Amino acid sequence: MPNLRLAFRTLRRTPFVTAVAVLSLALGIGANAAIFSLVRELLLAPLPVPHPEQLVIFGGNTPTPGSHQTTLAGGDSKWIFSYAMFRDLEAQPGPFSGVAGHQDFNANLAARGNVVNARAEFVSGSYFGVLGVKPAIGRLLGRDDDRVIGANAVAVLSHDYWQSQLGGDPSVVGTTMTVNGQSMRIIGVTEAGFQGTTLGNRPALFVPITMRGVLDAGYTGYEQRRQYWIYVFARLRPGVTLEQAAARENVVYHRIINQVEAPLQRGVSEATLARFKAKSLDLFDGRRGSSDLHDETRTPLVLLFGITMLVLAIACANIANLLLARSANRATEMSVRLSLGASRTHLLAQLLAESVLLASLGGLTGLGVAWATLHGIVALLPQEVSSTLAFAVDPSAIGFAAALSMTTGLLFGLFPALHGTRSELVTALRSGSNKTTAARGAARFRTSLGTAQFALSMALLVSAGLFIRSLDNVGRVRLGIDVDELVTFRLAPVLNGYSGAESQALFARVAREVGAIPGVRGVTAARVPLIGGNNWDNDMNVQGFPHGPDTDTDAYFNAVGPDFFRATGQPLVAGRELTASDALGAPRVAVVNEAFVKKFRLGDGAVGRMVGEGDSLTHVIVGVVKNAKYSGVKQEDRPVYFLPYAQDTTVGSLSFYVRSTVPARTLLPEIRGTLARIDRTLPVTSLKTMPQQIRENVYLDRLITTLSAGFAALATLLAAVGLYGVLAYSVAQRTREIGVRMALGASARSIVAMVLRSVGTMAVVGAAVGIAAAYGIGRGAESLLFGVRGSDPLVVIAAVVALSLVSLAASSIPAWRAARVDPTRALRYE
Structure with missing residues (x-):
């Protein structure tokens, strides 16, 4: 307890430095606690059942x-x-x-x-x-x-x-x-x-x-x-x-x-x-039960957990440098206490108590950071996902944060404590000088920490750059449909006990009454939602294509409404659109896409060919449409055939698509009100704009990119703060040397170059190590990237430029101060 009380008083005497240290640790520990909560929820937590x-x-x-x-x-x-x-x-x-x-x-x-x-x-x-x-x-x-x-x-x-x-x-x-x-x-x-x-x-x-x-x-x-x-x-x-x-x-x-x-x-x-x-x-x-989420989230979560650990390492390096500088300033105090009989063990305990107290304060503050991070993550997830998972800073996350705080407190405080209580301090006190041979060792340690921060920041910047480029590539994918001013929603009357005929009548009424809403210029529907993550495929029989054992005749299916391709912006290549005349009792027809034509080798003669599911030939192709994404934005174009849903009495649920001439979001309440008037007991699901649907389809890409970019920016900021601290302290320690150089004729420019040269050495070594580490991270993350390799040179160059600018900005103030040293006053500096 006496050690803790003294630690509190010591930290309170330097409130700004203490606040910076606590905030740095809070950001690192909080980010780790938040990702740990996700890792436990998605990868580790067992079912709440006996044994x-x-x-x-x-x-x-x-x-x-x-x-x-x-x-x-x-x-x-x-x-x-x-x-x-x-x-x-x-x-x-x-x-x-x-x-x-x-x-x-x-x-x-x-x-x-x-x-x-x-x-x-x-x-x-x-x-x-x-x-x-x-x-x-x-x-x-x-x-x-x-x-x-x-x-x-x-x-x-x-x-x-x-x-x-x-x-x-x-x-x-x-x-x-x-x-x-x-x-x-x-x-x-x-x-x-x-x-x-x-x-x-x-x-x-x-x-x-x-x-x-x-x-x-x-x-x-x-x-x-x-x-x-x-x-x-x-x-x-x-x-x-x-x-x-x-x-x-x-x-x-x-x-x-x-x-x-x-x-x-x-x-x-x-x-x-x-x-x-x-x-x-x-x-x-x-x-842990059975779920695709276990496999889908393992790689991104492990990657994010590794990234947050690197952020914490950078924060710890900053605190270690800070404590090392404080130990140098307290050398006289430690020397006096040692000369008066205090044991080194007692002084070590005192200094470690201060570092552990700093880490504990950082951990407590980090719980708030973890809570805010988790809420930010929830905001990036589709409601269907966030509502089924428990995103909370639970007791296990609190325990993890506590353990991390204690571990980091001991790790980043150990070397400064050992350095600040070395036995030669008494000799230094008797000689009247704080300058000891260990100072050079401390300087090398600080330089090593700065270099390590450069390396870690470089690795994180390259990783973030890869995901940013990947997400940019995702955003440039040709969807094949016009999603602007398009609204979607889903109805499932079959789940309310509607018969097939009753469902068809309801669908027709919905299309009619929603189409009458001011600002609506087209309404259509599809059995399989567009780019909604759903897949429905069948083995096909295509006239003129070999149909035998082990032959790949698989194609994807959708049943759609009249004018579906015009309403969704999918242009026809040949033939005609499905229309209202393609109803029950009319000739059975189909429209296929270009990938279907290519797979089944239909060439220019697709229109008029017969197709069917299994061994049958039941539908005649009346049109060919350009390729469009089926269930996923990043999915390759798949062979798809489209049938009129009105010719199938088993259709009991449809996703509707409403094309508007006004901002799509303004239609949402109007559509909900119209549907409530038709049948108040029928739930309306997935009511959203199509751009929102597209964002939700690639939510994992957006989540990883946002978090990795945010953590990389945080790491770079912490590294810049650390670099500034190292240089400022180094300049202060070398004030007399700088004064001597200037008294002997050194120019301000040469002094600035001397300071920047030390930064350049750290930057070059750190960047080289960081690029090598980034290459390993990129190779491990390639399964998550889209249209970009894990060793993309443009990303590496951009990261080098960004880190160079940040390091130049962080070192400019210490370099400027060094150039303005007064030689007369510096020669009297001790």
Whole structure:
């Protein structure tokens, strides 16, 4: 305690220096705490269930000839299984205490007058039991709830939905709610904190997996072993390892594959069939659940975490230089205390207490920086993403900040403390001089820290430059559609119980009434949202193109409304547009894009050819349209075929596109009001301008670029402050030498050149090391870059120029002061 009180008094005597030090550390520690919060949320946090380390995820289920439905739980077909295969594995648990399946879906929920569109989850009756989740009230789904397909219209609410939409009323158990137009009885509520097993997806409710045929209109694929859609996980029995479980489970899996499923494969080559028979079931660590976000965010988060660590290193170098300068100024004090009998250990403890106190103050202030950084990150994310993740400075982040503060306090304070308490200070005191041989060592240390700051700043500037160029390239991508003054929104009447005919009538009314809003000059719609991250592909049969086993006949699909290409700004190359006359009962027609024509070798004769899905030839091509981005801005142009949605009675949801002659944002309230008059119980989702949709499609690029550029700018500022401090202190220490030089005839210009020469040496060495480090960072980040290599020379040159200008600005004041030294006064300086 005495050391801490003395440390407080010492720091209080130099408030400006203390404030600069605390702020520098706060920025470094706060940035690290914020990114650590993201790393923990997205990469480290286990599911809030008992013994999550016992959970395993099933995968490796490829090849899978047939149809696939993947979601955020895993975008690759290796993660999904047919319903029949899932039941086979569940019935023979072997090394597992239980096997469970799930699949999320979109739902319109209506309960006690509250109507919302939300994510929901189809789950097996074993789902909650395998996880070990308990109910907050009522009961959860059990095995008796999913034994018979379509027989149990029951639902379990998530704790969040129960609290936010139903006020946490316990009397809801036993009542009914409407889910996708179907009445469901509420049987319970999950415990607080449980958000399902897929990061980024927070289900509002859970229903038996056997109810999909009721809630997902038209689904009849329970017995189809070539329809893959269920994600499977299990809990290991005590004492069973992952490797042992995989070996035992594959015995069952191989038997089912070879005896049951292999004979069902039709239209595949011998090579594909052989691979199908030989495939194995893989087991993966399931403690964090299953989500594509784990893989998508790992590289950028690790990169950002490394960047913030470099920022903190620069801040620590500044503080070390500051403390080293203070130790030199306190040399007389330390000498006196040593000569009066104080032990070096006691003085070391005192100086380290000061550095740790500085770091602690920086850590406390850094929590505010972390909070502000996280809120800035949330502002860069789409609402669909930010609403499903918990961005908060939680206890683990506070603990991380505390540990980081203590570690940095000890690290950056150790050398100055050792230097400031060296035994030769007593000799220096007796000789009447503060100049000791260790001063040269301290000077070299300060120069080394300055050089290191140059290197780290250079690495960060080059990294930021790469991402800035990458984002600029993303912004220059030719989308193929005119997004200016275009508004989009999505309606799913099928989720409110509308029939196919009723949905078609509603779509026509929406187009008519929204089109009557002043300022609207065109309304159209599409089944697959434009550049919305959704993909829908099918195997195609194209007249005149070979159609056989293992032939790549895959193409992407969309069903669109009349005048779709004119309204969205996609020019025709040949033929005609889809029109209102292409309705139910009319000849079935299609429009294809240039990539489709190229893939299927249609040449100039595409119009008039027949196409169809699978083995059929059902539609005649009536037009060819230029390529446009399908689901992602950075995606290569894909072969796409467009059908009129009016010719398909199963269409139950559409994204609408409204072309306006007024600023698009001003139409949003008008559109919402019009839709409410049409059907107040029908949720409207994704109401936004298309430029906003484009920004959200590349949100990860924008996030990484903004953060890396911000951290690089911060690092450069800290490095400039550090450089200024090193030079100012060096000039002060060399005042007598400078006076002697000027007395002997040295000009002011030569003195400035002497100071700048020392800066140049640090800059050249630091830049060389920094460029080498940046090359390594760039190579590691190439998967995140678009249209730019990790060793782009223009970025390196720009970073060198920027850092040169910053270093010149930081060194100009100390150099100017050195040139103005009065030789007469300097010769009396000691």
